Amino acid sequence: MASLGNVMVGQSGGPTSVINSSLVGVYKTAKDNGCKIVYGMRNGIEGLLHERYVDLSKYIRNDLDIELLKRTPSSFLGTCRYKLPSADDAPEVYERLFHILKKLDVKYFFYIGGNDSMDTIMQLSNYANKIGSDIRFMGVPKTIDNDLAVTDHTPGYGSAAKYIAAAMKEIIRDAKTYPTDSITVVEIMGRNAGWLTAAAALSKSEDCAGPDLIYLPERVFDHDKFLKKIQELKKYNTAVIVAVSEGVKTEDGKYVCEANKTNIITDSFGHKSLGGTALYLSDFLTENTGIKSRGIVFSTLQRCASHLVSRRDITEAFTAGADAVIAALNGETGKMIIFKRISNAPYSIITDSYDINLIANEEKCVPDEWIINDGTYVSKEFDEYARPLIIGELSPFMVDGLPRHLFIDK
Amino acid sequence: MASLGNVMVGQSGGPTSVINSSLVGVYKTAKDNGCKIVYGMRNGIEGLLHERYVDLSKYIRNDLDIELLKRTPSSFLGTCRYKLPSADDAPEVYERLFHILKKLDVKYFFYIGGNDSMDTIMQLSNYANKIGSDIRFMGVPKTIDNDLAVTDHTPGYGSAAKYIAAAMKEIIRDAKTYPTDSITVVEIMGRNAGWLTAAAALSKSEDCAGPDLIYLPERVFDHDKFLKKIQELKKYNTAVIVAVSEGVKTEDGKYVCEANKTNIITDSFGHKSLGGTALYLSDFLTENTGIKSRGIVFSTLQRCASHLVSRRDITEAFTAGADAVIAALNGETGKMIIFKRISNAPYSIITDSYDINLIANEEKCVPDEWIINDGTYVSKEFDEYARPLIIGELSPFMVDGLPRHLFIDK
Numbered sequence: 061m062a063s064l065g066n067v068m069v070g071q072s073g074g075p076t077s078v079i080n081s082s083l084v085g086v087y088k089t090a091k092d093n094g095c096k097i098v099y100g101m102r103n104g105i106e107g108l109l110h111e112r113y114v115d116l117s118k119y120i121r122n123d124l125d126i127e128l129l130k131r132t133p134s135s136f137l138g139t140c141r142y143k144l145p146s147a148d149d150a151p152e153v154y155e156r157l158f159h160i161l162k163k164l165d166v167k168y169f170f171y172i173g174g175n176d177s178m179d180t181i182m183q184l185s186n187y188a189n190k191i192g193s194d195i196r197f198m199g200v201p202k203t204i205d206n207d208l209a210v211t212d213h214t215p216g217y218g219s220a221a222k223y224i225a226a227a228m229k230e231i232i233r234d235a236k237t238y239p240t241d242s243i244t245v246v247e248i249m250g251r252n253a254g255w256l257t258a259a260a261a262l263s264k265s266e267d268c269a270g271p272d273l274i275y276l277p278e279r280v281f282d283h284d285k286f287l288k289k290i291q292e293l294k295k296y297n298t299a300v301i302v303a304v305s306e307g308v309k310t311e312d313g314k315y316v317c318e319a320n321k322t323n324i325i326t327d328s329f330g331h332k333s334l335g336g337t338a339l340y341l342s343d344f345l346t347e348n349t350g351i352k353s354r355g356i357v358f359s360t361l362q363r364c365a366s367h368l369v370s371r372r373d374i375t376e377a378f379t380a381g382a383d384a385v386i387a388a389l390n391g392e393t394g395k396m397i398i399f400k401r402i403s404n405a406p407y408s409i410i411t412d413s414y415d416i417n418l419i420a421n422e423e424k425c426v427p428d429e430w431i432i433n434d435g436t437y438v439s440k441e442f443d444e445y446a447r448p449l450i451i452g453e454l455s456p457f458m459v460d461g462l463p464r465h466l467f468i469d470k
Numbered sequence: 471m472a473s474l475g476n477v478m479v480g481q482s483g484g485p486t487s488v489i490n491s492s493l494v495g496v497y498k499t500a501k502d503n504g505c506k507i508v509y510g511m512r513n514g515i516e517g518l519l520h521e522r523y524v525d526l527s528k529y530i531r532n533d534l535d536i537e538l539l540k541r542t543p544s545s546f547l548g549t550c551r552y553k554l555p556s557a558d559d560a561p562e563v564y565e566r567l568f569h570i571l572k573k574l575d576v577k578y579f580f581y582i583g584g585n586d587s588m589d590t591i592m593q594l595s596n597y598a599n600k601i602g603s604d605i606r607f608m609g610v611p612k613t614i615d616n617d618l619a620v621t622d623h624t625p626g627y628g629s630a631a632k633y634i635a636a637a638m639k640e641i642i643r644d645a646k647t648y649p650t651d652s653i654t655v656v657e658i659m660g661r662n663a664g665w666l667t668a669a670a671a672l673s674k675s676e677d678c679a680g681p682d683l684i685y686l687p688e689r690v691f692d693h694d695k696f697l698k699k700i701q702e703l704k705k706y707n708t709a710v711i712v713a714v715s716e717g718v719k720t721e722d723g724k725y726v727c728e729a730n731k732t733n734i735i736t737d738s739f740g741h742k743s744l745g746g747t748a749l750y751l752s753d754f755l756t757e758n759t760g761i762k763s764r765g766i767v768f769s770t771l772q773r774c775a776s777h778l779v780s781r782r783d784i785t786e787a788f789t790a791g792a793d794a795v796i797a798a799l800n801g802e803t804g805k806m807i808i809f810k811r812i813s814n815a816p817y818s819i820i821t822d823s824y825d826i827n828l829i830a831n832e833e834k835c836v837p838d839e840w841i842i843n844d845g846t847y848v849s850k851e852f853d854e855y856a857r858p859l860i861i862g863e864l865s866p867f868m869v870d871g872l873p874r875h876l877f878i879d880k
Contacts, residue, residue: 075647103649134643141650226777226872233544233875234774237485239513240551267875335764339749354745356769364644367636368777370871450871461780461860462636465643465677 064094064389065167069116070101070108071135072142072173072180073203076216077223077366078377080129080136080466082172082200085381087116088126090168093389099164105171105180106142109153111160119468130374131456132465133366144180147187154187161195168196168388172381174203174214178396178420185394185416198384199396199416202377204363206255209422210414211398215380216363218373218449221259223365224248224358225450228263228271228303231356235299243290243345243353244301246271247338249362251307254278254426255446256362258438260303262446272300277307278425279435281316286341287348289436294351306337316340335359367463371452372407379411387413407448474504474799475577479526480511480518481545482552482583482590483613486626487633487776488787490539490546490876492582492610495791497526498536500578503799509574515581515590516552519563521570529878540784541866542875543776554590557597564597571605578606578798582791584613584624588806588830595804595826608794609806609826612787614773616665619832620824621808625790626773628783628859631669633775634658634768635860638673638681638713641766645709653700653755653763654711656681657748659772661717664688664836665856666772668848670713672856682710687717688835689845691726696751697758699846704761716747726750745769777873781862782817789821797823817858 067090071079083100090098100119102112114137120126129136147154161169171181178199185197201208204220228246235244250256254276264270272293275281293300308316317336338355345353380397387395395413402408430442456463477500481489493510500508508526511518524547530536539546557564571579581591588609595607611618614630638656645654660666664686674680682703685691703710718726727746748765755763790807797805805823812818840852866873 075644106649132643133640134647138649139647141648222871227771227775229872229875230543230774230776231770233542233877234485234770237544237549238551239516239548263872265870265872267877336749339746354769356771357767359764359766360641360644361637361766361771364640365637366640447870452871453868455865458863460675460857461632461862462639462673462675465639467643467677 064096066097066099066165067095067168067170068099068101068108068113068161068164068166069170070104070172071137071139072104072171072177073139074174074363075134075139076202076204076363077133077219077369078216078373079172079202080132081374081377082202082215082381083136084126084129085378086170086200086385087120089382089385093385095168099166100137103138104140104142105144105157106140107138108160109156114468119466125466128457128464128466130378131366131454131463132467133364136466136468141176143176144183147183147190157184158191158193158195166195168198168385170198170200170381170384170388172200172202174205175208175421175423178208178416181396182394182416182420188393196388196391196393198388198393200380200384201396201398204256205250205253207253207423207425209419209424211396212401212409213399213449215373215377217255218370218376220256220362221262221446222370222450223362223368224256224259225262226368227358228260229268232263232268232271232301235301239298241294241351242299243342243349243351244299245338245342245345245353245355246301246303247306247355247357248303249358250277250305252277252423252425254305257303257305258426258442259446261438261443262450271303272297273302273436274438275302275304275308275436276426276431277305277309278428278431280311281308282311283344287345290345290349294349304337304341306335308337367456369454370450371454372449374454383411383413404444404448474506476507476509476575477505477578477580478509478511478518478523478571478574478576479580480514480582481547481549482514482581482587483549484584484773485544485549486612486614486773487543487629487779488626488783489582489612490542491784491787492612492625492791493546494536494539495788496580496610496795497530499792499795503795505578509576510547513548514550514552515554515567516550517548518570519566524878529876535876538867538874538876540788541776541864541873543774546876546878551586553586554593557593557600567594568601568603568605576605578608578795580608580610580791580794580798582610582612584615585618585831585833588618588826591806592804592826592830598803606798606801606803608798608803610790610794611806611808614666615660615663617663617833617835619829619834621806622811622819623809623859625783625787627665628780628786630666630772631672631856632780632860633772633778634666634669635672636778637768638670639678642673642678642681642711645711649708651704651761652709653752653759653761654709655748655752655755655763655765656711656713657716657765657767658713659768660687660715662687662833662835664715667713667715668836668852669856671848671853672860681713682707683712683846684848685712685714685718685846686836686841687715687719688838688841690721691718692721693754697755700755700759704759714747714751716745718747777866779864780860781864782859784864793821793823814854814858
C-alpha cells in the first residue's frame with residue numbers, strides 16, 4: 061500500500077468513559093488503511109501548539125493494549141479547554157499549527173470532543189480551505205451531555221446515563237431502607253441540556269420506583285412549586301428522591317447554585333463552573349420542611365466510571381472514530397460523524413458525516429414534549445430513546461481487585 | 471429432622487452492599503439445618519416491636535432469588551437506627567419483645583449490624599440470661615466502617631474499600647488529564663475510624679499514583695499544616711488529589727465540617743450527622759492558593775454500590791451469617807461471629823464466635839503505626855491488610871442495561 065501521509069488525533073474538553081474507544085477507532089482504522097504514523101497530541105490543540113505529541117504506536121503496542129485502552133476512562137492523551145482564537149484575530153496561531161502539521165507530513169486531523177472542539181475543527185477546516193491546504197479535518201463527537209446538534213446522540217452519553225441510572229437505583233434502595241422520613245436530592249451534570257438528568261428516569265423498572273421528581277435545566281425552576289411538590293409527596297412517602305440538573309435556573313436566569321456562592325469561576329469558553337445545587341436545595345428543604353435531607357453529587361464519577369460502561373456506547377464510540385478516518389480517506393473534510401436513528405426497537409442506527417459549520421456552537425436540548433408533569437418528569441418517549449443506549453456491558457480487566465487502565469509513562 | 475423452632479433475623483444500622491449476603495447465609499443455613507420458619511423483621515428491632523415481620527420463604531423462593539439477593543444492595547428487610555433502652559429503664563419493651571418471640575416460637579435470633587446493633591444483641595442476650603429464656607441471640611458483624619472490635623475485619627468493608635479505590639483511580643485519571651492546575655478533595659465516610667479513607671491508598675498501583683495525601687480521623691487535623699503540604703505538592707504537580715475522612719477533627723475536638731454548618735443533626739445513638747468536609751476544604755484551598763479546587767463526596771454510594779462488590783467480601787458476609795446459625799444451633803448465645811487472620815499472603819482467615827459484652831460499644835481504629843508521613847498517608851502494612859479484602863468480583867445480573875435487585879413488594 062502506498063503511504064497516505066500521517067495522522068494527527070487529539071482529545072478535548074471534559075473526558076468520558078468511552079473517549080478512548082474513539083481514539084482506538086481512529087488509530088486502528090488509520091493503521092489498517094495504510095496510514096504511516098498516527099500522532100496523538102498531548103492535551104489537545106493546546107499541547108500541539110507546543111509541539112507536544114506522541115507516536116501512538118509506542119503506547120498502543122498490541123491488541124491487548126487496544127482492549128485495555130477501551131477500558132481506560134478519561135482522555136488517554138490528556139485534554140484541554142483551550143479556545144482557538146479566530147484566524148482573523150490570530151493568524152500566527154494558524155500558521156504555527158499548519159507549519160507543525162506540514163513538518164510531520166500530517167494529512168488527516170481528527171479531534172474527539174464536544175461543542176467547543178467542533179468549533180476548533182470548523183475553524184481549522186475553514187482556514188485550510190482558505191489557504192488551499194489539502195489536510196483534512198474531521199470531528200469525532202464526544203460528550204456525556206448529549207447536547208451536540210444534528211446527531212441522534214453522542215458517544216459518552218450512553219455510559220454516563222447507565223452510570224446515573226444504576227447509581228440512582230442503588231441510592232433509592234439505600235434511602236428507602238430506613239423507616240424514617242428523608243429527602244434525597246441528587247445533582248446531575250449537564251449545564252443547559254437535561255439529557256443526563258433525564259437518565260435518572262431509566263432507574264424506574266420492575267424492581268425500582270425511580271426518582272419521584274426530575275428537574276431539567278430546560279424548564280424554569282421555581283422554589284415554591286418545588287417545595288409544594290415535596291410536601292405533597294411527603295404525605296404518602298417516607299423517603300422522597302429528587303434528581304436535579306446542576307444547571308437549573310430560576311426565572312431571573314440565575315443558576316440555582318449561584319445563590320450559594322460568592323464567586324463563580326468561568327472557563328475560557330465563558331462557561332460558569334457549576335455545582336452546589338443539591339446541597340443548596342437539600343438545605344432549603346430541611347429548613348422549610350424540618351425533614352432530614354441529603355444532597356448527593358455524582359460529580360466527575362458520571363464521566364469517568366469506566367467500570368460500568370455501556371457496551372453499545374463503547375462500540376459506537378469506536379465506530380465514530382473509525383468512520384471519521386474512512387470519510388477523511390475518501391476526501392471529506394470539515395465534517396463531524398453523526399448517528400441517525402433508524403428505529404428504537406429493534407435499535408438500529410446508521411452513521412453519516414455532516415457539515416461542521418451546521419453543528420458547531422449549536423446546543424441540542426431535551427424536546428419540550430418529552431418533559432411532562434409540569435416540568436417534573438420525562439416521558440415514555442425519552443425512555444424509548446435512551447434505554448437502548450445503556451444496553452450491554454464491557455467488563456473491566458481486573459488486577460489486584462481493581463480495574464486496570466492503559467497509561468502514558470512520564 | 472425434628473423441628474428446632476423458628477428463626478428471627480434482622481438488619482440494622484447503615485446498610486452495605488453485602489448485608490443481604492449475610493441474610494442469605496442465615497436463611498439458607500437455618501433452612502438447611504431443619505429450622506422451620508425463618509422470619510425477617512422489617513426495619514429491625516423497631517419494626518419487630520410493632521410486629522412487622524415476614525416469612526422469608528415467601529420472598530426467597532428459589533436459588534435464583536438467593537443469587538439475586540446477594541447482588542441486592544441496602545437492607546432487604548429494611549433497617550432502623552432504634553436504640554434499645556436498657557432493661558432497667560424500660561422492662562416493658564423487653565417483655566413485649568420476648569412475648570412476640572415466644573408467640574412465634576422463635577428459638578434463634580440473629581441481628582446483622584454494626585456497633586449499635588451489637589449493643590442490642592448484648593442487651594437482649596443478657597436479659598434472656600436473667601429471665602432464663604432459652605432463646606439464643608447472635609450478632610452477625612456488618613459495617614463498611616470496619617470499626618468493630620476483636621474481629622480482623624467486618625463484612626461490608628471490603629466492598630466499600632473496593633468501590634473507594636476503584637472510584638479514586640478513575641477520579642485521579644480524570645483530574646490528571648487536564649493541563650491546568652487543580653486540587654481535588656475527596657470526602658470518605660468513617661466517622662472516628664479511618665479504615666475507609668485509608669482504602670483510597672489501594673488505588674496506588676502500576677497504572678495510578680494514588681492520592682497525594684490521606685487524612686484519617688485518628689489524627690488531629692491542622693489547617694496550616696494541610697495548606698503547607700498542598701503548597702509543597704503544587705510545586706511539582708499540576709493536579710493534586712487528597713482523600714479526607716468526613717470525621718477529621720481539629721485540635722479543639724470539633725469536626726472540620728462543623729465550621730461550615732449552622733446546625734448539626736444528631737441521631738438516636740448521639741452520633742452527629744457529618745458531611746461537607748470536602749466542600750469546606752476545597753473552598754479553603756481555593757481561597758488560600760487561588761487554585762481551582764473541587765470537592766467530591768462518595769456519600770451513600772460507597773455503601774450501596776453493589777454493582778462493584780468484592781467477591782471475597784460477599785463470600786465472607788455469607789459465612790458470617792451461616793456460622794452464626796451453626797453456633798446458635800450448637801447452643802451458643804450472646805456472641806458475635808469474628809474473623810481471625812491466619813496470613814496475608816496467601817490470604818487465610820478462620821471464623822470464631824466471641825463474647826458480645828467484649829465487643830459492643832468498642833471502636834477499633836487504624837493502628838497508630840500504620841499512619842505515616844506526619845499523618846498524611848498509610849503504610850505498606852495497611853495495604854497488605856486491606857488488599858486481600860477487595861479481591862474478586864460478583865457480576866450483577868443485568869436487565870435492560872441495569873443491575874437487577876430482589877425486592878419486597880408492598
